[in-house]
Amino acid sequence: MALAVSILTPEGKAFEDEVYSIIAPGVNGSFGVLEGHAPMIAALATGVLKVVSGDENRFFVVKGGFAEVRKDRLVVLSDRVEPADGGDAAVEMAATWMTESPQPTPQE
């Protein structure tokens, strides 16, 4: 229980707490982060972000953004983050977000 997570959007803080692990929707597939993870900066796709603390799971839907791990601290920056009740609701919400506005592809 010692991974400090903050999820920030430009308009405010969506979540901040110490948790066990998180599973984030990276652009190249989901990845999990536990305490002691190597420093990392990753781009996120639109999708479900799962926060695991004890026996409680929380789900958020993020619209793109970035995650940075440094020294047992994980920061997620995203344009838009919404909490969802339950994994199924989160998946559903992510699907509607993706049809609403597809991720802009980076300029090659």
Add this chain to the structure above:
Amino acid sequence: MPSLKELNEKIASLKNTQKMTRTMKLVAASKMRRAQQAQANAADYAEELRRMLSGVAASVTGLDHPLLTPRDPAEKVMVLLYMSDRGLCGGFNNNLCRYMTNWVAEREAEEQAVSMSFCGRRGYTFFRRRCEVVQNYEGVADRPRYESAAEIGTGLMQAYTAGATDRVYLAYNRFRSALSQVPVVEQLLPVEQPAEDNAPADPLFEPEVSRLLERLLPDAIRFRVFHAMVENAAGEHAARMAAMDSATNNAGDLIDHYTLERNQARQAAITTELIEIVTGAESL
């Protein structure tokens, strides 16, 4: 000396004015609290984003990206000017207008063509006849929303990459405290090379670092457009609160002054009346 009736009317109208300015002050104060919170949130985000950017920049050698490459000499520059939609906020807009008039004159002395876009009606009405207007974004100044800022930011990047302008600046009042807002002009595009923190560990990147930067840069630019918007909104409400506070005080001073004058006038009237009665009684 004005008559008793005139004074009473004046006092009544001043009291109405005071009621209005006091209400505006209260409204501005509550809006300011919200805007200040938003400003603090945006500042947190800005700090994290800056760190992330410098972390990425430290690992890329020879950054090469259209949004990073300066075009010299710059012939066409564009300014996005943030101001309030409404007035009655003291020197908030005027200071920035004055500052920008000088700034534009300096650019023009260097033979750069200046064009402007606006967030906030006040800036637009001031500069629309003096400058080439690109676009006036309405209804975004009072309560900044990230979505609208992102749209504006995307538009600016498109204009820049299409070559419509060689540089893009943001001009706004930076919110230093509730009592002080400072006009600033910042260069948005091309992005100045992010300062490299002495990041100790070489982090992992996903996707690879140059692709990551390609995603991070536009996001950072959109966010800066939003950040300036938030600073501007917090400043506007703070300035309006201060202006309305002093207006309320001034109205109070005037009310005191006229009340004194009215009481003197009333007393004088009573005295004359008494004298008239007394002399009337004596002559009987």
